[in-house]
Amino acid sequence: MATRGGQERGSVRSLERGLALLVAMNRRKRASVMELARDTRLPRPTVYRLLETLRQAGFVAYGSSTDRFQLAPQVRALSDGFADDEWITEIASPLMAEFTRELVWPVALMTFDEGTMLVRETTHQASRLSIDSGMVGRRLPMLRTAAGRAFLAFAPDNERGAILELLNHSRSTDDRYAQGTQRLNVMIKAIRAKGYATQEREINPRTSGIAVPIRVDERVLGSISVIWIASALTMDEALHRFIKPLVHLSGRIITAMRNGSVLTSARGGAATERFPGIARG
Amino acid sequence: MATRGGQERGSVRSLERGLALLVAMNRRKRASVMELARDTRLPRPTVYRLLETLRQAGFVAYGSSTDRFQLAPQVRALSDGFADDEWITEIASPLMAEFTRELVWPVALMTFDEGTMLVRETTHQASRLSIDSGMVGRRLPMLRTAAGRAFLAFAPDNERGAILELLNHSRSTDDRYAQGTQRLNVMIKAIRAKGYATQEREINPRTSGIAVPIRVDERVLGSISVIWIASALTMDEALHRFIKPLVHLSGRIITAMRNGSVLTSARGGAATERFPGIARG
DNA sequence: ACTGGATGTCCGCACAATGGACAATTCGGG
DNA sequence: CCCGAATTGTCCATTGTGCGGACATCCAGT
Known part of the structure; x- marks a missing residue:
C-alpha cells in the first residue's frame, strides 16, 4: 500500500x-x-x-x-457561488483586462494568504499568448514568484519580519530560499530601490515575470505581475516594455480604490477584512 | 440507509x-x-x-x-481552467458537416494555441475525399498552414506583432518563416485584401488548402479551411469553387454565435442548475 | 426545569476503494 | 517490416477507509 x-x-x-x-x-x-x-x-x-x-x-x-x-x-x-472581494472584481479586473488588450501578454493579481501568494485574478483567458491556464485559486511560493518578492519587499518591516520567520519554518524548499538572510536582504533592498521584482523561469521553466506592489497607504494589498514566454522576450526587453504600463496599472487601481466606488467596508485593514474568521487548524 | x-x-x-x-x-x-x-x-x-x-x-x-x-x-x-469551447461542437460542427455534405471536400476548424494552430474539429471522417484522418488534436505550424496565415492576417495589430515576435524565437524552422519580415508583411497585406489565405502542398505534399478567419467583433476566434488533394484541383479552380461557400460558412457560424443559441452567460449565469446530487433516484 | 433542535465526536464493522498485475494497442525507429 | 518501448484499458483479491448509528453536550424558548 x-x-x-x-x-x-x-x-x-x-x-x-x-x-x-x-x-x-x-x-x-x-x-x-x-x-x-x-x-x-x-x-x-x-x-x-x-x-x-x-x-x-x-x-x-x-x-x-x-x-x-x-x-x-x-x-x-x-465556484460560481464564491464572492470575491469587490475591489478585485469591480476595480482591478477591468483594468487588468485593458492592460492585456493593449499589451497582449497576461497579467495576474495575487494577494498574500497563509504564507503563500494566492492567485486571485488573471487575464490568462483573454490573452492569446498565455500558456498557463487555471491559475486562479492556486497558491504559489512567496520567494520564487515576482509577485511574492514584490509583496515582501514593500511590506512594512515588522510584517516582513514575521512572514520571513514563518517561511523559515516551512517544510517546503521553495520557502527555504529565506534561509540566506544575507542574500535575501540584498534582493529586497534592490527591489525597493527599483520599484519592481522579477522572476525568471522559476515557477514555470518556460515563463518569466515582473511584478509591482499595490500599495494603499503604507499597506500592500497584493501584487500585479506580467507573465511572458521567456523565449520570446529577454528580461531587459520585457522591463523596457512592461514596467511603465505595470506601474501605471497599479496606480490606476489604487486611485480607483481611493475614490471609493468600492464598498464602505474598505476601511483600515482592507486585506484582512475579507475573511471574518479564518480558522486554520 | x-x-x-x-x-x-x-x-x-x-x-x-x-x-x-x-x-x-x-x-x-x-x-x-x-x-x-x-x-x-x-x-x-x-x-x-x-x-x-x-x-x-x-x-x-x-x-x-x-x-x-x-x-x-x-x-x-x-474551474478557472475551463474554457468555453461549446461553440465549436454546438455551432460550428453541424455547419461544417453541411459544407462537406454539399461540396464533398473536408473542412477543418483550427484555433490559435501556444504558438501553433490547433486542429479542433474536422469533417474528414464525413468526407470520402479525405486523405488525412486523425487530425483533431494535432498542432500545425502557424505560417505554413492556410488557417494560421488567415488567423495572423486578421488578428489585431498588437496581437499579430506579439505572436510574430514569439515565432521569431521559435526553435522550429517552420516558424522561422517569420524571419523575412518584409515578405511576410506583403503576404499578410495580400491576405487582408483578398479575405482568405492559401497553402499549397506545405503540410502534406499531396494536399492544398484555403482558409478564412472566424471574426467576431474584432476578435479572431480561429480559422476554417478546406483541404483538397492538390492533383485533383488547381488552386484557381479551388478558389473559384470554395471561396464563396467558405465565407458563407464562416458568416453563418458568426451569426449563430451572436444569436447565442449557446448560453453565452458571462458569469454567474444559471450554470448551477442541474447537478444530479445524491438523491437522484 | 423541561423540551426540541442543533452541534460535535466516537468507534466497530462492512465493503468500497485501492493498486499490482496483465493484456491489448499504438508508437517510433532502425 | 519487425521489434521493443510506451501507453491504454481492465480485472479482482485484499484491507484499509469511509460510514453512520448512537451518545453527549449545548442553547433558546416556554
Missing part, C-alpha cells in the same frame, strides 16, 4: 484525490489519463476510477475525437 | 458526495453543517468528515465568528 503520506486525520482520501485531479485538469486543457496520473502522482487505475466518477457527475467530458478528457461547463457550479 | 437506487458502476461515492457538498455550498453564502446535511441528504457525520476534508484542502473555510462554513478563494482553482 501507498503508506499514508502524512495525511491529516479525519480526511476523506478519495475526495482529496478527486479534487487534486480536478485541479490538475484545470492546468491542462486536454489531458490523457497518464498525464494526469503523473501530475497528481496517483496510480493510473485510481485516476480512471476518479475520472469516471467525475464524468458521471458531469464535471468532465471525454473528448470523443481526441481520446482525452476535458473539463465540462458544469465545473462552474463548483 | 440511502436507497442507492440507480447506482452507477465504477463510481467513487465519497467523491460524488464531496462534490455535491461543494455545489450545495455554492448555493448558500454561509452554511451550517445541518443545512448542508439537509440540502444534500447526507448523514451529518458524513458532512462533517467531508467538510473537514474540504477545509484541510483549502477549498472552504470555517468562520469562527459565525460558526458557519463558506467557500474559500481557492475553489476557483477547480
Whole structure:
C-alpha cells in the first residue's frame, strides 16, 4: 500500500484525490489519463476510477475525437457561488483586462494568504499568448514568484519580519530560499530601490515575470505581475516594455480604490477584512 | 440507509458526495453543517468528515465568528481552467458537416494555441475525399498552414506583432518563416485584401488548402479551411469553387454565435442548475 | 426545569476503494 | 517490416477507509 503520506486525520482520501485531479485538469486543457496520473502522482487505475466518477457527475467530458478528457461547463457550479472581494472584481479586473488588450501578454493579481501568494485574478483567458491556464485559486511560493518578492519587499518591516520567520519554518524548499538572510536582504533592498521584482523561469521553466506592489497607504494589498514566454522576450526587453504600463496599472487601481466606488467596508485593514474568521487548524 | 437506487458502476461515492457538498455550498453564502446535511441528504457525520476534508484542502473555510462554513478563494482553482469551447461542437460542427455534405471536400476548424494552430474539429471522417484522418488534436505550424496565415492576417495589430515576435524565437524552422519580415508583411497585406489565405502542398505534399478567419467583433476566434488533394484541383479552380461557400460558412457560424443559441452567460449565469446530487433516484 | 433542535465526536464493522498485475494497442525507429 | 518501448484499458483479491448509528453536550424558548 501507498503508506499514508502524512495525511491529516479525519480526511476523506478519495475526495482529496478527486479534487487534486480536478485541479490538475484545470492546468491542462486536454489531458490523457497518464498525464494526469503523473501530475497528481496517483496510480493510473485510481485516476480512471476518479475520472469516471467525475464524468458521471458531469464535471468532465471525454473528448470523443481526441481520446482525452476535458473539463465540462458544469465545473462552474463548483465556484460560481464564491464572492470575491469587490475591489478585485469591480476595480482591478477591468483594468487588468485593458492592460492585456493593449499589451497582449497576461497579467495576474495575487494577494498574500497563509504564507503563500494566492492567485486571485488573471487575464490568462483573454490573452492569446498565455500558456498557463487555471491559475486562479492556486497558491504559489512567496520567494520564487515576482509577485511574492514584490509583496515582501514593500511590506512594512515588522510584517516582513514575521512572514520571513514563518517561511523559515516551512517544510517546503521553495520557502527555504529565506534561509540566506544575507542574500535575501540584498534582493529586497534592490527591489525597493527599483520599484519592481522579477522572476525568471522559476515557477514555470518556460515563463518569466515582473511584478509591482499595490500599495494603499503604507499597506500592500497584493501584487500585479506580467507573465511572458521567456523565449520570446529577454528580461531587459520585457522591463523596457512592461514596467511603465505595470506601474501605471497599479496606480490606476489604487486611485480607483481611493475614490471609493468600492464598498464602505474598505476601511483600515482592507486585506484582512475579507475573511471574518479564518480558522486554520 | 440511502436507497442507492440507480447506482452507477465504477463510481467513487465519497467523491460524488464531496462534490455535491461543494455545489450545495455554492448555493448558500454561509452554511451550517445541518443545512448542508439537509440540502444534500447526507448523514451529518458524513458532512462533517467531508467538510473537514474540504477545509484541510483549502477549498472552504470555517468562520469562527459565525460558526458557519463558506467557500474559500481557492475553489476557483477547480474551474478557472475551463474554457468555453461549446461553440465549436454546438455551432460550428453541424455547419461544417453541411459544407462537406454539399461540396464533398473536408473542412477543418483550427484555433490559435501556444504558438501553433490547433486542429479542433474536422469533417474528414464525413468526407470520402479525405486523405488525412486523425487530425483533431494535432498542432500545425502557424505560417505554413492556410488557417494560421488567415488567423495572423486578421488578428489585431498588437496581437499579430506579439505572436510574430514569439515565432521569431521559435526553435522550429517552420516558424522561422517569420524571419523575412518584409515578405511576410506583403503576404499578410495580400491576405487582408483578398479575405482568405492559401497553402499549397506545405503540410502534406499531396494536399492544398484555403482558409478564412472566424471574426467576431474584432476578435479572431480561429480559422476554417478546406483541404483538397492538390492533383485533383488547381488552386484557381479551388478558389473559384470554395471561396464563396467558405465565407458563407464562416458568416453563418458568426451569426449563430451572436444569436447565442449557446448560453453565452458571462458569469454567474444559471450554470448551477442541474447537478444530479445524491438523491437522484 | 423541561423540551426540541442543533452541534460535535466516537468507534466497530462492512465493503468500497485501492493498486499490482496483465493484456491489448499504438508508437517510433532502425 | 519487425521489434521493443510506451501507453491504454481492465480485472479482482485484499484491507484499509469511509460510514453512520448512537451518545453527549449545548442553547433558546416556554
